[in-house]
Amino acid sequence: MEAYNVKIDTFEGPLDLLLHLIGKMELDIADISVSEVTDQYVAFIRTMQKFELDVASEYLVMAATLLQLKSKQLLPPVPVEEDDIPDFGEEPTREGLIRQLIEYKAYKEAVVFMREQEESRLELYSRPGEDLTRYMSDLVQPYDGPLNFSDLLHAYSKMVERKRWKERRKKTIKREERTLEEQMTRLHEHVSAEGTTSFFSFFEERPDVSDLVVTFMALLELIKLRVVTTKQEERDIQISFVESSKERNEAVVVL
Amino acid sequence: MKPLLSYETIIESLLFVVGEEGMEVRALADTLDISEAAAREQLSKLEVSFKDSGRPFQLIESAGVYKLVTVPEVSEYIQRYVGTMAEQALSRAAMETLVIIAYKQPVTRADIEEVRGVKVERVIHTLLSKGLIESAGRAKTIGRAKLYQTTEHFLDHFGFNSLDELPPLTFEDELSDEGDLFFGQPSAIMQDRLENE
DSSP: OOOOOOOOGGGGSEEEEEEHHHHHOOOGGGOOOHHHHHHHHHHHHHHEEEESEEEEEEEHHHHHHHHHHHHHSSSSOOOOOGGGGGOSSOOOOOHHHHHHHHHHHHHHHHHHHHHHHHHHHHHHHHOOOOGGGGGGGGGGOOOSSSSOOOHHHHHHHHHHHHHHHHHHHHHHHHOOOOOHHHHHHHHHHHHHHHEEEETGGSSOOOHHHHHHHHHHHHHHHHHHHTTEEEEEETEEEEEOOGGGGGGHHHHHHHH | OOOOHHHHHHHHHHHHHHHGGOHHHHHHHHHHTTTHHHHHHHHHHHHHHHHHHHSSSEEETTEEEEEEEEOOOGGGHHHHHHOOSSSSSOOOHHHHHHHHHHHHHEEEHHHHHHHSSSSSSHHHHHHTTTTTEEEEEESSSOOOEEEEEEEEHHHHHHHHHSGSSOOOOOHHHHTTTHHHHHOOOHHHHHHHHHOOO
């Protein structure tokens, strides 16, 4: 078989690849033999998998569809009563595939035309429109004619929208997150001053999840460094300062 | 009162000022206080005089507005000056998706994915941000999927005046109809289509 020197990312998807293979086999779309096309397609995908780490899942779905079509052709038809056939609706058929290929090809051809059109339009340069606002009279006439309900409604909804935008902007400002090191220092200072404390009483306000996690990790680090010892106390943790660690204070703070 | 300046000259100055935004015939006619037909006539006169004078400008009608642009002959030099192609052509994926939307609009993402056989979520995002497509409400089917359609900027990007200028799609089975007459065998698709109808 001919060596494949085409990379899969040169194709726009499984249909594009199929069209390429059909073109290479010099077949009419309407006359494709499913079994031949399937072999070619699967061989192509296999080769690609050897060289590339991943072939997009769409290509694999198409391979599965083709194999299903092929096996259906190879197996003798099972005689079933019409009524017994469950209507899956999605069952792939050769005709369905051909129709899909024909439609895709039509768009692919339209793309060629559009590309030419785009290229020739891109050769025509224009310039941004002149900003004429400085010539406009700067007096905005306040409207003092009659206003109806929908004018008010319009103005109101504009205002609400503006307000929402401003609020949204506020929400995007993220709270400063505490780093593990900061929290270790803070916890260490707290415990060395107090002697003992409990995990939850350490927080001045209601902690959020990331606070809890960072603080808990800081506690684990301090335990590892033998700065504190802990004891489970119902649902809280009793944290006690280890006196002998005082000499190593600086090392901890630097951490 | 007939102005001392020719309409042609005034139109040229207006089109110069509005630049790429262009001007509708109606706006030109209103500004000059002449009929739309007269404005069109002046526009074509201007077009001819540009051509005859050998100046590097031409008029195009794109997305419903007239605008002043350079002639393609000078594009090589403009590109050389700019360095690269100033306005980038679309990627293949973007182009395919855009063409499907153009022909099938208003269309849902799932419809596009069915034709292309790949996911198009990111491409749609790109097209939206480039202003080539816009959302067109929601489908009335189950799930009420978002619908997309092309914009005026789409027309201008390709130099179309309206969507009617898109050439009809050619489907291979329609082309092979003639062949079927000779071979007497209707293709599987034709048969299928007949059955469906």
